[in-house]
Amino acid sequence: xxxxxxxxxxxxxxxxxxxxxxxxxxxxxxxxxxxxxxxxxxxxxxxxxxxxxxxxxxxxxxxxxxxxxxxxxxxxxxxxxxxxxxxxxxxxxxxxxxxxxxxxxxxxxxxxxxxxxxxxxxxxxxxxxxxxxxxxxxxxxxxxxxxxxxxxxxxxxxxxxxxxxxxxxxxxxxxxxxxxxxxxxxxxxxxxxxxxxxxxxxxxxxxxxxxxxxxxxxxxxxxxxxxxxxxxxxxxxxxxxxxxxxxxxxxxxxxxxxxxxxxxxxxxxxxxxxxxxxxxxxxxxxxxxxxxxxxxxxxxxxxxxxxxxxxxxxxxxxxxxxxxxxxxxxxxxxxxxxxxxxxxxxxxxxxxxxxxxxxxxxxxxxxxxxxxxxxxxxxxxxxxxxxxxxxxxxxxxxxxxxxxxxxxxxxxxxxxxxxxxxxxxxxxxxxxxxxxxxxxxxxxxxxxxxxxxxxxxxxxxxxxxxxxxxxxxxxxxxxxxxxxxxxxxxxxxxxxxxxxxxxxxxxxxxxxxxxxxxxxxxxxxxxxxxxxxxxxxxxxxxxxxxxxxxxxxxxxxxxxxxxxxxxxxxxxxxxxxxxxxxxxxxxxxxxxxxxxxxxxxxxxxxxxxxxxxxxxxxxxxxxxxxxxxxxxxxxxxxxxxxxxxxxxxxxxxxxxxxxxxxxxxxxxxxxxxxxxxxxxxxxxxxxxxxxxxxxxxxxxxxxxxxxxxxxxxxxxxxxxxxxxxxxxxxxxxxxxxxxxxxxxxxxxxxxxxxxxxxxxxxxxxxxxxxxxxxxxxxxxxxxxxxxxxxxxxxxxxxxxxxxxxxxxxxxxxxxxxxxxx
Numbered sequence: 001x002x003x004x005x006x007x008x009x010x011x012x013x014x015x016x017x018x019x020x021x022x023x024x025x026x027x028x029x030x031x032x033x034x035x036x037x038x039x040x041x042x043x044x045x046x047x048x049x050x051x052x053x054x055x056x057x058x059x060x061x062x063x064x065x066x067x068x069x070x071x072x073x074x075x076x077x078x079x080x081x082x083x084x085x086x087x088x089x090x091x092x093x094x095x096x097x098x099x100x101x102x103x104x105x106x107x108x109x110x111x112x113x114x115x116x117x118x119x120x121x122x123x124x125x126x127x128x129x130x131x132x133x134x135x136x137x138x139x140x141x142x143x144x145x146x147x148x149x150x151x152x153x154x155x156x157x158x159x160x161x162x163x164x165x166x167x168x169x170x171x172x173x174x175x176x177x178x179x180x181x182x183x184x185x186x187x188x189x190x191x192x193x194x195x196x197x198x199x200x201x202x203x204x205x206x207x208x209x210x211x212x213x214x215x216x217x218x219x220x221x222x223x224x225x226x227x228x229x230x231x232x233x234x235x236x237x238x239x240x241x242x243x244x245x246x247x248x249x250x251x252x253x254x255x256x257x258x259x260x261x262x263x264x265x266x267x268x269x270x271x272x273x274x275x276x277x278x279x280x281x282x283x284x285x286x287x288x289x290x291x292x293x294x295x296x297x298x299x300x301x302x303x304x305x306x307x308x309x310x311x312x313x314x315x316x317x318x319x320x321x322x323x324x325x326x327x328x329x330x331x332x333x334x335x336x337x338x339x340x341x342x343x344x345x346x347x348x349x350x351x352x353x354x355x356x357x358x359x360x361x362x363x364x365x366x367x368x369x370x371x372x373x374x375x376x377x378x379x380x381x382x383x384x385x386x387x388x389x390x391x392x393x394x395x396x397x398x399x400x401x402x403x404x405x406x407x408x409x410x411x412x413x414x415x416x417x418x419x420x421x422x423x424x425x426x427x428x429x430x431x432x433x434x435x436x437x438x439x440x441x442x443x444x445x446x447x448x449x450x451x452x453x454x455x456x457x458x459x460x461x462x463x464x465x466x467x468x469x470x471x472x473x474x475x476x477x478x479x480x481x482x483x484x485x486x487x488x489x490x491x492x493x494x495x496x497x498x499x500x501x502x503x504x505x506x507x508x509x510x511x512x513x514x515x516x517x518x519x520x521x522x523x524x525x526x527x528x529x530x531x532x533x534x535x536x537x538x539x540x541x542x543x544x545x546x547x548x549x550x551x552x553x554x555x556x557x558x559x560x561x562x563x564x565x566x567x568x569x570x571x572x573x574x575x576x577x578x579x580x581x582x583x584x585x586x587x588x589x590x591x592x593x594x595x596x597x598x599x600x601x602x603x604x605x606x607x608x609x610x611x612x613x614x615x616x617x618x619x620x621x622x623x624x625x626x627x628x629x630x631x632x633x634x635x636x637x638x639x640x641x642x643x644x645x646x647x648x649x650x651x652x653x654x655x656x657x658x659x660x661x662x663x664x665x666x667x668x669x670x671x672x673x674x675x676x677x678x679x680x681x682x683x684x685x686x687x688x689x690x691x692x693x694x695x696x697x698x699x700x701x702x703x704x705x706x707x708x709x710x711x712x713x714x715x716x717x718x719x720x721x722x723x724x725x726x727x728x729x730x731x732x733x734x735x736x737x738x739x740x741x742x743x744x745x746x747x748x749x750x751x752x753x754x755x756x757x758x759x760x761x762x763x764x765x766x767x768x769x770x771x772x773x774x775x776x777x778x779x780x781x782x783x784x785x786x787x788x789x790x791x792x793x794x795x796x797x798x799x800x801x802x803x804x805x806x807x808x809x810x811x812x813x814x815x816x817x818x819x820x821x
Contacts, residue, residue: 048315048689048690048691049316049609049644049649049688050643051644051646051649051692052312053284053650053653053692054284055284055285056278057646057647059215062211063211063621076129077620079129080129080130080133081133081139081140083127083133084129084134084138085140086126087115087126087127087130088108088130091108091111092104092108096141097134097141098151105158106158106161109134109162110162112127112131112134112164113162113163113167116168124171125197125198128171128198128201128202129201131205132204132208134158135152135155135156135159135204135205135208135209135212136152136208136620136621137150137151137155137621137624138151138155139621139624145621148621148624152208153212153217153220156208156212156213157224159209160227161227164209166240168202168206169206169248172202172203172206173248175202176248176255176261181263182260182263185261185263186259186260190533191262191527191533192530192534192535193530193531193535194535195263195530196263196530196531199263199264199265200265200268203268204268206272207272210235210272210275210276211275213227213228213231213279214228214232214275214278216228232279232280235276235279235280236281237489238492243496244492244493246273246277246280246493246496246497247497249272249273249276250497250500250507252264252269253266253269253273253507254500254503254507256507257506257507257510257511257526258507259526262526263530264530265530265531266530266531266558267528267531267554267557267558268531270561271561273561273565274565277493277569278564278568280489280493281490281493281568281572282572283568285308287571287572287575288306288307291303291462291575294462294575295462298462298465300462301460304408304459310407310408311692313407314407314692314726316689316690316694317686317689317722317726318689406725407726408729409728410457410728410729410730411458411728412454412457412458412459412730412731412732413458413459413464413730414460414464416454416732416733417454417455417458418435419732420450420451420454420732421433421436421440424443425443428443428444428447429443437451437455454731454732462575462578463574463578463581466577466578466579470579470758470762473765474761474765477765485766488576490572490575491576493572494573494576494580495767498763498767502587502590502591505588505591506587506591508562508565509588509591509593509596510526511562512562512596514526514527514528515555516555516596516599516600517555517600517608518599518600518602528554528555529551531554532551532554533547534547542631542633545633546631549614549615552611552613553613556613556647556651560647560648560651563650563651563654563655563658564650564654567657567658569584570585570658570661574661577762579759579762579763582755583759583763585661585662586752586755586756588658588662589662589669589752593658593662594659594669595672595676597655597656598659598676598678601652601681601682602681605652605684605687605688606687608648609648609652610644610645611648612642612645613645614645615631618631649688649693653692653693653696656693656696656697656700657696659696659700660699660700663700664703666751667751668748668751668752670703670704670707671707671748673700673703673704674704674707674708678700678704679708682700682701683701683719686719694722694726695726695727698719698723698726698727702723703735705720705738706734706736706737713736723735
């Protein structure tokens, strides 16, 4: 905490006290403050990104930006409508779908459901397309986007009540096991949209159903609300195919990555997997609720604050200025100082004594490129408040919303208190007491006060309680009693994923690597464009531009889905049981997730976040509710008018949060960040002026600051100050000085092996019933009960019993003397 305070006051800038301020001629206090703010903020004209972090984007944006309907599938809208209308006219006269009553709607939905069970593949595909048309809002009879969305909700709940989703899961299983389609796709040199038509139609319907049902609306009918909860339970249970739907989709991902099914439309599979996890386990808001409930159940004190609300109220720090802005700023300052300052001796003496003043001859090994020091040109509010009195209200209207004090309450672990007491006892008394945190006899009074302060902010996590209980179960397997495991959706999903979880993680990271914008095409990389490339490649410039936009958008959506899947699973497993989280996290680390995420950020991240890979007029439902204008190359280049791309910023934040989850409290993994030289990569990400993204970047920088050397800390005092301002404090965490380096050797294998052994013991005890220790099994010592047990013998043994007696008993000599001895 002291280190952070030092960082807040440093930086080698123009520091003045009250006496020195009085020496500035012709300037009042308000003028000086305004000029200081102008110096520090005048070059930064970019506003904060108006980004609201949530489980998903708005429903309309999800349907248009991330739905399963893409530019190359555009003609299929009309094909779906044609299939529906042909079937509809046969059974219903000249009426429209929107004119029928509820009973007629239900009757036709049941007819369509019967059509899914026919054996002819072409007929089945036509019926599936008709159902897809209904889930798309029967847009042929609608005049506006709002009307399309209204009929989408109505039709989806109608199809759910008719039992359509169960039939779709069965058809999807049939297509997954279709060996003819798999072998045909493997032999093909190039795979296109045509190879996955059946799968795409089924996954489209399922995605639109899950996405629509999970969205709650105040206007929903009571029966729809009941259907939603029933559907949520069914999706998370083993009702479909004796496993949760997410496990079935994970199986599709691994089959695709193994090369046995290269025609699987992976974007649609991942989108459905993501939506299923959000719907069954809960999103980020639900996670907070589950955490509060779990802490209450364990008798732990409530959380010190609502982290979601704190992050939403944060303001972003200014991004770095360009080189031209810096030069102009220095010239203005030089002219102003030459004109306005008469006596500079005291200020020069003050600057000479400033321990944080930057050394002009410094060398930065990793920060050699221009403008790499993000935040180095910003004077943070905390620094301004420390070196000058509070500004007058009328001059600081734009700063009224700044929070008073630090945003986070500090936390202290039990282990930190133990370490502090051990070091204090060794220093003042010369003995230690192990885990005793209550005995303070012989320690000075300031140490008593320190311990009291530490205990006031002590935070016991759910994971610590779970680890303690697991140790008790391992020590006392007989007297400890049976563990009561709540069969929550998270527990059921973990049990389903457990046998193949390492393969699932490797498959997800393989696809993430192929979709990352920094990845180069290699011959051995997997092809993730099977469900975006048309049968016939474009022949005109306009078609090529459309396809280029579509391919980039396709990759962005895949990154968005995988980043959210990884983060949600890590967070839910951590709440359910800490060793479930550690099992998944360790396999992500073993599969090189840490360098992969760093590779993802080793790009122009501002360009990625402001990318405009979308054609708004072709987005659903706009494209079916309006007349389409004629597209030109100029209109495609212009893109949309949004300040940033929501999905790309969302993906970046999720990947940073995942990286934080993997490295938190893991010394060996933190050292991996240092070894892979993540500091300059992460600092470039600070250029994005969004508070939440900056927070998680600063967290990652904080954990490795002590290992980056004194020169790095001296050259990056503004970053250090930002860490102090925005990241939660651990009261006795020496993050800024690095005095305990010698005491912390880096032994990656020892740490990971110890953790792996604990995980394996947990999985074996709780899930592996066949591997139970024979020493702990009950033994029947009664001769009568053992001989009286009825043993079921196989039929072939009973038929050949005489032969067995002759071979095994009568024909073998028995030495009775040896037996008696």
